[in-house]
Amino acid sequence: MKTYDDYLSEVKILIAAGHNRFDVLKALHTLYLLNDGDESDDDDELRNLIMDIENKKHEALFR
Secondary structure (H helix, E strand, O other): OOOOOHHHHHHHHHHHOOHHHHHHHHHHHHHHHHHHHOOOOOHHHHHHHHHHOOOOOOOHHHH
């Protein structure tokens, strides 16, 4: 079961590898859709991170 911080760490790895905000959001949305059949609360953490990135809460990471 991954936490918000676990997902955020993965986002930081993607950014360090040169991916932009759009690429990161696309990857997170795909992961969210793939996990949809799980019916676990893990997706809530992922959904919260996606919403935070969309609302530019973590915009400093992408500079």
